[in-house]
Amino acid sequence: xxxxxxxxLVGAVLGDCIGGEFEGAVDVPLDRVLQHLGALEDDTxxxxxxxxxxxxxMMRCVADSLLTRAEFDELDMAxxxxxxxKLAPGRGYGSGVIQVLRKLASPHLKDVFQPAxxxxxxxxxxxxGGAMRAAPFALAFRHTADVREFSRLGxxxxxxxxxxxxxAILQALAVHLSLQGALALPSNFIDRLISEMEQLxxxxxxxLDAKALNLSELPYCTRLQRVKELMERNSVSIEDVISxxxxxxxxxxxxxxxxxxxxxCLEPREGLPEQFGGLEMTIAYSLALGGDTDTIACMAGAIAxxxxxxxxxxxSWQKSCEGVExxxxxxxxxxxxxTTQ
Ligand code: 8NA
Ligand code: MG
Ligand code: MG
Numbered sequence: 508x509x510x511x512x513x514x515x516l517v518g519a520v521l522g523d524c525i526g527g528e529f530e531g532a533v534d535v536p537l538d539r540v541l542q543h544l545g546a547l548e549d550d551t552x553x554x555x556x557x558x559x560x561x562x563x564x565m566m567r568c569v570a571d572s573l574l575t576r577a578e579f580d581e582l583d584m585a586x587x588x589x590x591x592x593k594l595a596p597g598r599g600y601g602s603g604v605i606q607v608l609r610k611l612a613s614p615h616l617k618d619v620f621q622p623a624x625x626x627x628x629x630x631x632x633x634x635x636g637g638a639m640r641a642a643p644f645a646l647a648f649r650h651t652a653d654v655r656e657f658s659r660l661g662x663x664x665x666x667x668x669x670x671x672x673x674x675a676i677l678q679a680l681a682v683h684l685s686l687q688g689a690l691a692l693p694s695n696f697i698d699r700l701i702s703e704m705e706q707l708x709x710x711x712x713x714x715l716d717a718k719a720l721n722l723s724e725l726p727y728c729t730r731l732q733r734v735k736e737l738m739e740r741n742s743v744s745i746e747d748v749i750s751x752x753x754x755x756x757x758x759x760x761x762x763x764x765x766x767x768x769x770x771x772c773l774e775p776r777e778g779l780p781e782q783f784g785g786l787e788m789t790i791a792y793s794l795a796l797g798g799d800t801d802t803i804a805c806m807a808g809a810i811a812x813x814x815x816x817x818x819x820x821x822x823s824w825q826k827s828c829e830g831v832e833x834x835x836x837x838x839x840x841x842x843x844x845x846t847t848q
Contacts, residue, residue, distance in 0.1 A: 509842050510816035511686050512646050516838040517820055517831055518812020519566060519642050522790055522804030524557040524828035529800040537778050540794045547827045559830045560599040562805040564591050565640040569661060570837040573647040574844060579657040585611045585619040585664050601634050601756065603627065607665050623667040630668055635758040637662025637675035639802045642809040645682035646841040649848045654683045669713040670720065673727055674758025677704060678806050681766050685813035693738065693770050700766070701731045730763035738770055745795055754798025761799055765806035768793045786811045786819045
């Protein structure tokens with residue numbers, strides 16, 4: 508179990524750092540991905556360590572807050588987001604969330620959930636910024652109901668649109684199930700996520716948001732059903748994945764995609780090196796989709812890392828990425844918190 512905890516946070520950081528190379532790219536040939544990954548083996552390469560972005564910066568705030576307070580404390584978490592942003596504003600934050608982070612820094616703020624509610628004309632953000640940092644909720648809380656409740660609240664500090672926070676809950680639940688070994692039965696894993704999301708998407712706010720955004724009635728369930736269909740196909744192209752699931756910065760266009768990457772790479776895939784283990788394949792495949800590669804690889808890396816454990820992650824990859832040791836230390840401390848519950 509400790510290995511799975513460490514794999515989850517280190518996997519997330521690796522996905523973020525390694526995925527940064529292709530963030531926003533429309534077409535990423537697999538050759539280029541493999542070249543980028545191959546360069547991680549080369550100790551003498553000149554371009555230095557790969558830097559982490561907003562995904563890891565905010566995930567560290569979540570983990571630090573949960574550990575320091577030994578519970579979910581919205582004020583503490585909001586303060587950490589704000590001071591982290593102030594300390595290192597150049598980590599590639601989404602253009603909308605910056606306004607929230609600035610407001611959260613105000614000592615006069617009475618309600619820390621208010622700045623997020625004011626975003627996008629009062630509709631709130633549906634970006635994947637809540638989901639990209641959700642993994643520590645699965646490591647801090649043992650019970651599914653707590654993972655669900657606190658990942659929602661944690662995301663709502665910046666993402667008040669249900670499409671934003673439901674994406675974060677989905678990501679936290681995927682890591683939660685993966686930690687328990689649920690990926691051993693892939694079809695049960697996806698069915699459990701669909702039934703969890705069905706409950707959440709039947710809530711009135713989610714129904715209203717889906718309607719206002721012209722989406723299907725149960726948007727996450729619809730995408731997860733597509734994940735299931737893709738899993739059953741004999742052959743799936745990168746284009747199929749992009750057109751049916753998406754690769755964008757909206758949570759709806761990236762969380763189900765990250766889950767698909769993990770499921771798809773549970774078995775060897777054409778074009779990916781034979782010597783690659785499951786986590787390496789998952790990250791390589793996430794990068795080849797293009798789009799929001801750092802965040803999709805970060806989320807897929809957390810779910811895959813929770814399944815395969817820390818031993819599956821090459822030392823050369825760990826040494827090439829900023830913030831791995833810190834993530835590993837946080838994972839070990841979260842494990843202690845988890846086991847004392
Ligand atoms: P966010 O809350 O600013 O949302 C991201 C973007 O989504 C916004 O800037 C809008 O364009 C759009 N958006 C979200 N909600 C709405 C809405 N209700 N109506 C209309 N448009 C909306 O940021 P976030 O924290 O969700 O971050 C999302 C992604 O942005 C992450 O993947 C992160 O890595 C980052 N990102 C950064 C860069 C970069 O500049 N390096 C590039 C792509 C993504
Ligand atoms: Mg990022
Ligand atoms: Mg991103």
